[in-house]
Amino acid sequence: MQAALRNLAAAGRAYSKFALAEPGQFRTCFFQGGADLDRAPEEQHMPFGMLVGQLDELVAAGFLKPERRPMAEVAAWSAIHGLALLLLDGPLRDVSDEVKQEAIRRTTLIMLSGLGELTPELEAALP
DSSP states (O other): OHHHHHHHHHHHHHHHHHHHHOHHHHHHHTTSOOOOTTSOGGGSOTTHHHHHHHHHHHHHTTSSOGGGOTTHHHHHHHHHHHHHHHHHTSTTTTSOHHHHHHHHHHHHHHHHHHHSOOOHHHHHTOO
16 A cells, blocks of 8 residues: 555655656646546556546555545645646746755655555655
């Protein structure tokens, strides 16, 4: 379970950091079409397909209850993508790097706690 949570948390942080490091590429990614929620995870484009697989791993690990799984990728993606836009072009674009990193950390923790029970032990195991 810890590995699955670490993987999802790391992917969320990497997504936000990519947006900040490569704003032109990040913006371009979203002018080429979106995710197709009816396609199998292995048919999805990265990073959306990766997110679908990571959420399925959380179900298999017992963190995310199967009845909470439908559309969890939309909720998780909305949180992380929305934060990336706030950091890149929104009201958080001019805050310090420390504030940006804390915003990424807190958004990741809140997103994970919405998926399942994020105990202090599990939270401490996150990178």
